[in-house]
Amino acid sequence: MMIPSTLKLATILSxxxxxxxxxxxxxxxxxxxxxxxSNSTLLGYPTQFSQGIVPKQIHSHNDYWRDVPxxxxxxxxxxxxxxxxxxxxxxxYVGHEVAAxxxxxxxxxxxxxxxxxxxxGMNPESPFTVNQATVNGVFDTSSGTPxxxxxxMKTDGIATYPFVVQALEPLRQKGYLxxxxxxxxxxxxxxTVIGTGNTPLQSVLEQSPRDLFFDAPLIGLNDTFDPTxxxxxxxxxxxxxxxxxxxxxSEAQQANLTRFVEDAxxxxxxxxxxxxxxxPIQARNKIWETLISAGADWLNADDLVxxxxx
Numbered sequence: 001m002m003i004p005s006t007l008k009l010a011t012i013l014s015x016x017x018x019x020x021x022x023x024x025x026x027x028x029x030x031x032x033x034x035x036x037x038s039n040s041t042l043l044g045y046p047t048q049f050s051q052g053i054v055p056k057q058i059h060s061h062n063d064y065w066r067d068v069p070x071x072x073x074x075x076x077x078x079x080x081x082x083x084x085x086x087x088x089x090x091x092x093y094v095g096h097e098v099a100a101x102x103x104x105x106x107x108x109x110x111x112x113x114x115x116x117x118x119x120x121g122m123n124p125e126s127p128f129t130v131n132q133a134t135v136n137g138v139f140d141t142s143s144g145t146p147x148x149x150x151x152x153m154k155t156d157g158i159a160t161y162p163f164v165v166q167a168l169e170p171l172r173q174k175g176y177l178x179x180x181x182x183x184x185x186x187x188x189x190x191x192t193v194i195g196t197g198n199t200p201l202q203s204v205l206e207q208s209p210r211d212l213f214f215d216a217p218l219i220g221l222n223d224t225f226d227p228t229x230x231x232x233x234x235x236x237x238x239x240x241x242x243x244x245x246x247x248x249x250s251e252a253q254q255a256n257l258t259r260f261v262e263d264a265x266x267x268x269x270x271x272x273x274x275x276x277x278x279x280p281i282q283a284r285n286k287i288w289e290t291l292i293s294a295g296a297d298w299l300n301a302d303d304l305v306x307x308x309x310x
Contacts, residue, residue: 046124047140055079055139058307059148059272059298064094066304069110074118074138076308080148080298083111084197087155087163107167111149116170119190123174135175137190146178146192148232148298150215157198165212168193177211180228194232204229218260218271227268232298235260237273237287245283249290261295270297278302285310 026034035043059080066072073081085092085107092107115138122136122143123129136143153160171177171191178192195204196215201224204214216230219240225233241257243249249257264271273296278284288299288310301307 046126047122047136047143049118049121050074050138050140053077053139053141055142055145056308057298058304059150059274059300060304061274061300061302062096064105064110065096069094070114073304074147076304077139078301078304078308079139079145080150081111082150082152082196083107084152084154085160085164087153087160090163092160092163092167107151107164112167112170115147115149115176115191116174119171119174119176122190135189144188146188146190149191149193150196151193151199151212152197153195153199154197157200158203160198161195161200161203161212164195165207168211172211178213178231180210180213182208184228186228192231194230196234216269218264218273221263221267221269225267225269230269232270232272233264234272234274237276237300240273243287243290245277245285245287245290246280254290254294257290257294257296265295272296272298272300274300276300281306 053075054077056077056079058076058078059082060066060073060078061082062084063069063073063081064083069083070081083094084096085094086098086101088101093101093103094105094107094110095101118138119136122138122140134144137145138147139145151164153164168177176190178187178189180186192213193211194213194215199212199214201214204210204212210228213232214225214230216225216233218233218235221233240260241249241253243253261271273291276284276287276291288307291299299307299310
């Protein structure tokens with residue numbers, strides 16, 4: 001005998017109604033979304049400014065040209081930045097040339113105050129930090145890694161130098177500056193400041209305690225220079241090596257590159273080559289590979305995204 005289809009459907013529905021209804025527990029993605037939407041305090045901690053960012057030995061050439069000076073570099077893990085400073089009417093302005101200067105873009109506003117704010121956040125005062133003897137740097141994943149700040153003095157060095165020293169006072173007061181003390185101890189801290197450009201070597205040598213160091217000439221290093229004076233030595237890539245990245249590097253060019261790097265390292269000084277070709281991209285990348293293979297410590301870069309992904 002045929003059973004009406006309506007009866008079949010009714011039977012099925014009544015049977016399903018007897019089955020207990022259970023719901024799956026929220027999966028991990030659901031729980032993540034739930035916590036994020038709730039603004040839970042479980043997701044925040046005091047030093048998460050640079051959460052998950054790994055520092056890299058990249059130097060941000062002309063950093064003030066970035067969309068957001070300093071912060072763009074830090075967001076990519078760039079551990080060295082450069083500011084060109086001009087002394088005008090007792091104020092340090094930042095820019096590549098005089099025509100690029102503006103009253104708002106000062107060394108203090110673009111670099112000093114942002115660094116103080118960042119480092120205050122990375123070094124919170126709390127019951128947990130009462131006995132902490134060291135200073136945290138800007139990178140949460142590597143709190144002992146200093147940020148290298150190169151200050152390229154564009155105006156007369158003798159006149160500009162004391163203003164740079166004074167400009168560093170907010171960082172100095174909080175113990176955020178790497179310092180060579182009168183007792184001969186070199187104490188690393190959150191920021192290592194290095195003068196370049198027209199920075200007067202004699203003024204650096206006479207500063208005690210010293211927290212403004214000197215960018216030594218990579219070509220022409222001598223016994224004057226050691227890490228307590230010059231943590232870094234730099235030179236124009238075109239002068240030192242001059243390989244375009246197209247074709248193969250010559251034996252003489254490779255020998256020069258190796259010799260300059262090894263000379264710096266023998267003195268405990270890190271090596272940097274600036275003005276490396278940026279185009280063609282393939283040639284630039286070959287030069288970067290060659291510099292890294294030779295032991296160059298800092299990759300001088302204009303394209304920070306490309307360098308950070310290299």
